[in-house]
Amino acid sequence: MKSSTIMSEGDSVLIHEIEELQSSFDKTTKKLIKDIKRQNKIMTRSDKRQKREYDELQNRLKEVQKLQLAQKELLDSFIKLIAGAIDAKSHYTGGHCERVPQLSMMLAKAAHDAHDGIFESFCIANEDEQRELEIASWLHDCGKVVTPEYVVDKATKLETIYNRIHEIRTRFEVIHRDLTIEALQKKLAGDDESEVDAWLAKEHQELVEEFKIVARANIGAEFMKDEDKAKIHQIATRTWVRNFDDTLGLAHEEKKRVLAEKTTTPQVEKLLSDKQRDIIPREHFDYEEYERMGFKTKVPKFLYNRGELYNICINAGTLSYEERFKIQEHIHMTIRMLERLPFPEYLKNVPLFAGAHHETLIGTGYPRELTKDDMPIPSRIMAVADVFEALTASDRPYKEPKTLSQSIKILSFMVEDQHLDGDIFRLFLKSGVYLEYAKAYLKPEQIDEVDIEQYL
């Protein structure tokens, strides 16, 4: 029996349909399996890739962090290098740029820890804010890189960078005179000796006393009263005869100034004088920029006035009006330098914090004549730190360091005059920062007993 005979026509069609279905099912299943395998493959690859990318990202991040740290260290070193250069430039200011940040940071921390009065809302919220303060205090005097040393270091009134040809010429004058005198002495050998001697002794004595007066005034330790100045002017009227050409041996800048005067010889000269040549004109000063920067300090007409009388008659200290302005210009330069730096957002207050340490609370400071409201707490902290460091520094060869109690007394006067902030002054005392700083940076003999109660 053949199977075909058993199957009906209908069965055969059905089987065919089933077979076709099966084949299509197989195809679909195969395709599905293939697709699933592909999907898995894609997913596995994708996972693997993601892990790789994640690792890569982590590595990059670490690299970026490393670079950031390196950059921060570089910036820090650079800042300290500038501060160090300024400190090294003048032994008169010694470690000022290094110690002011120490004291400022101590005070800032105390202000952060205090919760009363003006300090209620003050805090150093994070490392960035801490850094902003640090950088500002390290750079507070960075403009001093352009201040001429002979002004910073001007130890006596008559000190300048000096062409010593003048002194040498004076010696020639003296020798010239000695020869003349010797000749006269020989001629006059017949005079009453004792009378001449007495007269000469008196004259010499007077001259010596007058020189002492001039020399003492030159130191600048005492205030020049009107009568002191009158005496100097009287001494100045003594004369001597110049026989040499004082335009020789000069560089062309000085020569230009000297040629405006009478220089024929022999010339009767005053013992002390203010001459045309002593005035150094102020050239190339950008008044517009000065105003644009908001600097308010009056600009002296001349760059320098080296007149002998003018300088000897300086009221107090050794600096003339022009030189005092030259010193004050360090803060202009600090502000210009810092405002020009592209500080990132979190350091944007550095110029404000650093540039206001010579302002007072009442608009009498410099360079912008700010008042208390314009000065954030860090600026006021830096003002106190700046003064206190300067008072107590023991590395200034031209002055004795003040004791702790003397320095605090002076701070208290400045607080009374509204030059320094009373809240910060009292914080300085109450927090014990004054003693902490003293123990770290003052000589033991400077640290005396301070009754802080009287100031609180």
Added chain:
Amino acid sequence: MENLIIEETKYTPRIVLDANEGIIELKGKSYPENTFEFYKPMMEWLEEYFDGNAPEKIVVNIEIIYFNSSSSKLFFDFFDLLDEAKDEHQIEINWIYDEENDSAEEAGEDFIEDFEDLTINLVSK
């Protein structure tokens, strides 16, 4: 048939489909926002191409530096298309990758494994 050229963008590769020369080229990154939408013109072009418009010899150069998962999926579909056309055409595929790019190399290996009948060359630069 017209050539199809799609210029490179930040997220998508440059695509050059040269009908006469029989050159198919993909070069760049493949991170389209909508992968299938982006490759749709290319896939449609290829279907029409292999529907009697393609020359005997065809060279495929693929140099994809970075690609997302849906691009991988699409490349499988793309290879499927080539796989179907391989009997009527002599197709040579160059999978080009940078020697430091392990992901690209491994993807190439996957394609070789999946399409044993296609000529896929791994070309490291």
